[in-house]
Amino acid sequence: MSSNLTGTSDxxxxxxxxxTRALMARRDAVVNAWMDTMRKSVPKAGPxxxxxxxxxxxxxxxxxxxxxxxxxxxxxxxxxxxxxxEHGGERARLTPYxxxxxxxxxxxxxxxxFAEMEQSGAPLDLAQRALVANCxxxxxxxxxxxxxxxxxALREQFIxxxxxxxxxxxxxxxMAAELIERMAGDPDVRQLAQTILRSAxxxxxxxxxxxxxxxxxxxxxxxxxxxxxxxxxxAREVATAIETASRVExxxxxxxxxxxxxxxTLRRAVENLVGNAVKYGRPGAPxxxxxxxxxxxxxxxxxxxxxxxxxxxxxxxxxLYRRAARGKYGVQGWGVGLPFARKAAxxxxxxxxxxxxxxxxxxxxxxxxxxARPYHGAATAA
Numbered sequence: 001m002s003s004n005l006t007g008t009s010d011x012x013x014x015x016x017x018x019x020t021r022a023l024m025a026r027r028d029a030v031v032n033a034w035m036d037t038m039r040k041s042v043p044k045a046g047p048x049x050x051x052x053x054x055x056x057x058x059x060x061x062x063x064x065x066x067x068x069x070x071x072x073x074x075x076x077x078x079x080x081x082x083x084x085x086e087h088g089g090e091r092a093r094l095t096p097y098x099x100x101x102x103x104x105x106x107x108x109x110x111x112x113x114f115a116e117m118e119q120s121g122a123p124l125d126l127a128q129r130a131l132v133a134n135c136x137x138x139x140x141x142x143x144x145x146x147x148x149x150x151x152x153a154l155r156e157q158f159i160x161x162x163x164x165x166x167x168x169x170x171x172x173x174x175m176a177a178e179l180i181e182r183m184a185g186d187p188d189v190r191q192l193a194q195t196i197l198r199s200a201x202x203x204x205x206x207x208x209x210x211x212x213x214x215x216x217x218x219x220x221x222x223x224x225x226x227x228x229x230x231x232x233x234x235a236r237e238v239a240t241a242i243e244t245a246s247r248v249e250x251x252x253x254x255x256x257x258x259x260x261x262x263x264x265t266l267r268r269a270v271e272n273l274v275g276n277a278v279k280y281g282r283p284g285a286p287x288x289x290x291x292x293x294x295x296x297x298x299x300x301x302x303x304x305x306x307x308x309x310x311x312x313x314x315x316x317x318x319x320l321y322r323r324a325a326r327g328k329y330g331v332q333g334w335g336v337g338l339p340f341a342r343k344a345a346x347x348x349x350x351x352x353x354x355x356x357x358x359x360x361x362x363x364x365x366x367x368x369x370x371x372a373r374p375y376h377g378a379a380t381a382a
Contacts, residue, residue, distance in 0.1 A: 009062040016069050022122035023065035023113075029120075031057045034112040038105060043310060044096050045105065052094050056087045057109070060139075064113065067135055068128055077135060084139040088146030092154065099144050106140045166207050174200045199241075224262035224347055224376055231257040231266070231298055232291045238270045239289055247278060251290035257298055259370035261348055266366075269344035270300055272337035273364050277304035280362070296370050297350070303363040309356040317354075318342045341366065349375025 011024035023030075035053055038045040045053055060083050066076035091097045097105075110133060117123050124132065174197060181193035232252040239248040270289070277287040281304030288303040309317065318338050341364070345352040350368030369375065 009065070011065075015071065016066075019068040019122065019124060019128055020065045020072070022120065023068065023117065024062055026116055026120050026122075027058055027061045027065075030061050030113050030116045033116055034109050037108050037112055041108070042101060042105060044101050048095060052090075055090055056083050059083055060087070060109070061113070064132055064135065067131055068124075080135055080139050081142055084142035085146040087139075088143035089150045091143070092147045092150035097147075099147055102143060102147050103140050106136065106143065110136045166203075170200055170204060170207075224265055224372070226260050226262050226373055226376055228258060228260050229263050231259060231261070231293075231300065234263065234267055235270065235289050235291050235300065238267060238274055241271070242274055242278065247286050248274060249286045249288045251288060253292060257291050257293045259293075259298055259372070261368065261372050262344075265344045265347070266300075269341040269366060270302070272341050273300075273302040273366070276337055277302050277362070277364075280304065280306055282306035293370060298368055298370055300366040301363055302365075303361055305361040308358050309354065309362060314354055314356065318352075347375075348372040 009024055009027075011021040016024075031054060034057060035050075038053060060080070063076050063079045063083060066072040066079075088102065091102050113132070114124065114129065177193045177196040177200065181190050181197065184190045184193060233256070235250060235252060239250055242248055274287060274289060281287055285305040288301075290301045290303075292299050292301075342352045345366045345368055348368040349372050350366065353365050353367065354362065355365075356362040
């Protein structure tokens with residue numbers, strides 16, 4: 001194995017160009033400066049253990065150094081591809097990164113490398129800088145591709161896990177509810193058992209549909225069954241169905257908010273938003289669910305108090321499988337609820353926005369036309 005692939009190249013070995021020797025000699029300084037920069041400017045890098053953050057960076061420094069020796073250049077370019085793939089794969093498996101963070105850290109690496117060479121008194125000339133910059137740009141591409149490929153594999157594992165994890169306890173709950181329905185003498189108890197059975201059947205259908213859409217139509221269109229109904233009434237149903245319904249405060253207009261939408265899709269979207277608000281909100285604080293309309297549009301807003309969403313997370317939370325770990329309460333999620341809510345809003349010709357800060361709390365707003373029929377089948381980004 002080439003010593004540069006392990007980050008143990010010896011700058012005194014014969015045949016190396018002066019610039020290669022100078023960069024190899026600064027390997028530890030470059031890596032340490034880069035890690036300091038990452039800790040300070042990239043929030044997702046802050047909690048990472050030293051071994052995880054450092055990753056393949058010592059080997060990358062040595063390999064970049066070999067680019068500056070003409071006789072080693074072709075070999076170094078090949079090795080950089082190998083290191084880039086490994087780097088991207090490890091970031092996907094071992095960190096909370098998204099692709100934006102991955103690219104950002106490699107951009108910072110390039111900047112730090114050039115700065116360290118300047119400070120060491122051995123700056124790279126224009127041709128050397130161009131060569132290194134081009135190879136690092138290619139490395140960003142290769143790392144991003146590897147990151148995406150590993151994430152795709154992890155998604156398949158996730159889908160298999162969630163299918164198993166949900167179906168087994170759901171089946172047990174349905175069997176128990178059926179027994180209660182048959183054996184209970186109290187009509188009220190039988191009615192509660194029937195409610196459990198209806199909810200369990202609905203969860204099973206939702207799970208099948210959602211998993212099918214994730215597997216076979218992740219970036220495709222939602223199949224909407226559009227009909228006219230009252231959005232305010234839907235909000236009441238969601239608030240009633242949530243187990244912690246006493247924590248949900250409704251703010252509804254005196255008149256119905258009637259429009260043409262897919263009731264089941266919007267119901268699931270609102271349930272996801274309210275469920276997230278309950279999980280991530282401050283314990284004991286109410287969740288507020290409101291419906292309003294004007295200018296031929298309807299808005300569903302869900303608000304909770306508690307730790308805000310960091311600004312850099314306000315887009316990535318809508319990405320599939322980006323499990324939340326927000327706030328001091330340590331709550332985690334599957335990472336499918338918010339992407340589905342966005343997909344639902346966009347499929348109706350609308351959008352979803354989030355506003356979050358320490359003073360006002362967190363609010364998600366689904367903003368859609370009153371009549372979604374003209375936009376049925378619209379492409380979605382989620």
